[in-house]
Amino acid sequence: MNYETVIGLEVHVELKTEAKVFCGCAARFGAEPNTHVCPGCLGMPGVLPVLNKKAVEFCIKAGLALQCRIAPFSMFDRKQYFYPDLPQAYQISQGDLPLCTGGGLKIVTPGGEEKIIRLNRIHLEEEAGRTYHSGAGATGYSLLDFNRSGLPLIEIVTEPDLRSPAEAKIFLEKLQEILRYIEVSDCKMEEGSFRCDANISVRPAGSQEFGRRMEIKNLNSFKAIQSALTYEANRLGSLLAAGTPPEQEESRGWDETRGMTFFMRPKEKATDYRYFPDPDLPPLVIAEEWVEEIRAGLPELPEEKKARYMEEYGLSAQDADLLGSSRETAEFFEATLRLYSGEVKTVANWVMGEFARLLNLEKLTPIQSKLEPEALAAMLQMIDAGEISGKIAKTVFEEMFYSGKPPREIVAEKGLAQISDESQLVVLVREILAQHPGPVADYRAGKTKALGFLVGQVMKETKGQANPGLVNKLLREELEKLP
Amino acid sequence: MKLEKEEVKRLAELARFELSEEEAAEFSHQLSEVLAYTGQVREAPVEGEKPAIHLLSLTNVLRDDEVKPSLPREEALANAPHREEGFFRVPKILEES
Numbered sequence: 001m002n003y004e005t006v007i008g009l010e011v012h013v014e015l016k017t018e019a020k021v022f023c024g025c026a027a028r029f030g031a032e033p034n035t036h037v038c039p040g041c042l043g044m045p046g047v048l049p050v051l052n053k054k055a056v057e058f059c060i061k062a063g064l065a066l067q068c069r070i071a072p073f074s075m076f077d078r079k080q081y082f083y084p085d086l087p088q089a090y091q092i093s094q095g096d097l098p099l100c101t102g103g104g105l106k107i108v109t110p111g112g113e114e115k116i117i118r119l120n121r122i123h124l125e126e127e128a129g130r131t132y133h134s135g136a137g138a139t140g141y142s143l144l145d146f147n148r149s150g151l152p153l154i155e156i157v158t159e160p161d162l163r164s165p166a167e168a169k170i171f172l173e174k175l176q177e178i179l180r181y182i183e184v185s186d187c188k189m190e191e192g193s194f195r196c197d198a199n200i201s202v203r204p205a206g207s208q209e210f211g212r213r214m215e216i217k218n219l220n221s222f223k224a225i226q227s228a229l230t231y232e233a234n235r236l237g238s239l240l241a242a243g244t245p246p247e248q249e250e251s252r253g254w255d256e257t258r259g260m261t262f263f264m265r266p267k268e269k270a271t272d273y274r275y276f277p278d279p280d281l282p283p284l285v286i287a288e289e290w291v292e293e294i295r296a297g298l299p300e301l302p303e304e305k306k307a308r309y310m311e312e313y314g315l316s317a318q319d320a321d322l323l324g325s326s327r328e329t330a331e332f333f334e335a336t337l338r339l340y341s342g343e344v345k346t347v348a349n350w351v352m353g354e355f356a357r358l359l360n361l362e363k364l365t366p367i368q369s370k371l372e373p374e375a376l377a378a379m380l381q382m383i384d385a386g387e388i389s390g391k392i393a394k395t396v397f398e399e400m401f402y403s404g405k406p407p408r409e410i411v412a413e414k415g416l417a418q419i420s421d422e423s424q425l426v427v428l429v430r431e432i433l434a435q436h437p438g439p440v441a442d443y444r445a446g447k448t449k450a451l452g453f454l455v456g457q458v459m460k461e462t463k464g465q466a467n468p469g470l471v472n473k474l475l476r477e478e479l480e481k482l483p
Numbered sequence: 484m485k486l487e488k489e490e491v492k493r494l495a496e497l498a499r500f501e502l503s504e505e506e507a508a509e510f511s512h513q514l515s516e517v518l519a520y521t522g523q524v525r526e527a528p529v530e531g532e533k534p535a536i537h538l539l540s541l542t543n544v545l546r547d548d549e550v551k552p553s554l555p556r557e558e559a560l561a562n563a564p565h566r567e568e569g570f571f572r573v574p575k576i577l578e579e580s
């Protein structure tokens with residue numbers, strides 16, 4: 001029998017505000033433990049949370065970018081559960097009145113099919129602290145750092161629309177791309193600012209009912225997501241095939257080293273959290289004008305950008321995708337275009353080629369690199385003006401990338417200028433002809449290919465600096481002149 | 484309105500309270516009385532009234548995204564029964580968070 005995998009995701013994303021969501025502590029990653037804490041985010045008695053406006057705006061921004069409906073009225077609730085990294089023994093979250101509902105994100109499946117993954121909701125909540133485990137066995141204990149406690153977090157919940165681990169991965173990459181684009185989060189999986197829980201079930205293909213679902217917690221890398229979901233889909237499939245479907249919904253963990261999921265606990269029912277309105281936090285009334293103001297601040301989104309690149313610049317879908325999927329790359333590309341009057345494709349090739357290669361090599365983003373769009377545009381003009389050859393340009397580019405110097409300075413310093421002086425080149429051309437009687441004879445006998453060899457010799461002699469067009473012309477002229 | 488003993492036990496479990504059988508029976512009785520008392524509110528005539536979603540009549544109490552000084556770490560940890568190198572130290576928690 002064929003089985004179908006059904007996956008829904010709950011993605012937690014830390015918002016990059018300056019301060020935490022309900023107090024004024026700095027929202028920073030990587031500080032000394034318990035140095036960004038106050039009575040508020042330590043859950044001490046008698047403190048009053050006050051909501052950070054920017055966090056609300058970031059959540060709405062994410063909602064708009066993901067086609068959600070923005071609630072005109074929204075509220076915060078207390079979600080009760082016991083965990084030492086949750087100092088109040090409840091989390092301020094949103095229950096039945098989240099900031100954003102509905103919405104969706106279009107992905108292209110591995111089979112090449114376009115598909116909308118619907119969202120259920122996006123809500124705003126506070127992050128818990130961090131626990132570190134120490135010691136082993138009975139002597140073990142836990143250490144708590146509350147720097148993370150109270151960071152603004154959005155939870156993005158999808159409908160069960162994903163049908164394979166590969167689709168889940170594509171969806172998450174796309175989501176990450178958009179959230180980075182609108183600059184609400186760094187989405188760094190390795191720092192925990194983008195992480196997900198996955199609900200997965202398996203059913204006989206064609207069945208309308210869902211199988212019993214498992215929740216896999218804390219998937220912190222794309223690799224973990226794909227491996228854990230693949231493992232779990234196979235496990236559930238085998239259970240169904242053996243006629244022993246799982247008896248209860250479970251929360252399961254992922255063991256990276258053993259490459260398998262493991263039972264953690266039976267899944268808590270929603271009512272167990274005993275949500276109730278947080279009496280300390282007045283509700284939000286979100287006026288249309290506020291939403292429109294936030295919408296007006298949205299940048300052009302990746303999908304729109306790619307469509308425009310294809311339409312306006314005539315780029316292929318693949319090029320548009322490469323240039324448009326990171327905002328920094330797109331902005332570098334467009335800034336260069338504004339400064340350069342030549343072909344769009346030329347700029348695209350340098351950005352996707354040499355620039356991308358060096359960025360990858362040095363693990364940098366366009367902004368972190370020393371290269372400025374001005375420098376690239378200037379270098380391209382120099383090629384067009386015949387001041388440097390395309391081959392030399394690669395050397396110049398690399399030097400610009402590492403030193404940040406303008407191309408003209410590099411060319412002057414290193415003596416890389418193209419030799420376009422006819423009187424200088426003609427002397428060299430005559431020498432080369434004298435040195436290679438064989439190819440000269442071949443050429444004169446009608447084997448025009450020999451010309452390429454002779455051009456190569458001149459280029460070699462000038463370390464690539466001779467103007468190739470001119471060399472070509474001079475060689476032909478001199479060959480004609482031979483007796 | 485009656486709160487059964489089983490429900491009391493479930494609530495105690497969620498709140499991490501340990502209750503004996505006798506206590507569960509006693510609280511079941513007491514809580515049922517409390518519920519019956521507060522339950523009178525259900526008989527209030529609410530025809531034509533809008534539901535009160537929140538206790539406060541305020542809305543949109545917001546703070547600008549500005550960093551304020553945090554507590555010095557010594558003060559933050561001052562009341563902690565156990566600490567270690569700037570961390571709060573607590574009994575072992577089995578699950579990874």
Ligand SMILES: [Zn+2]
Binds near residue numbers: 024025036037041150
């Ligand atoms: Zn704080």
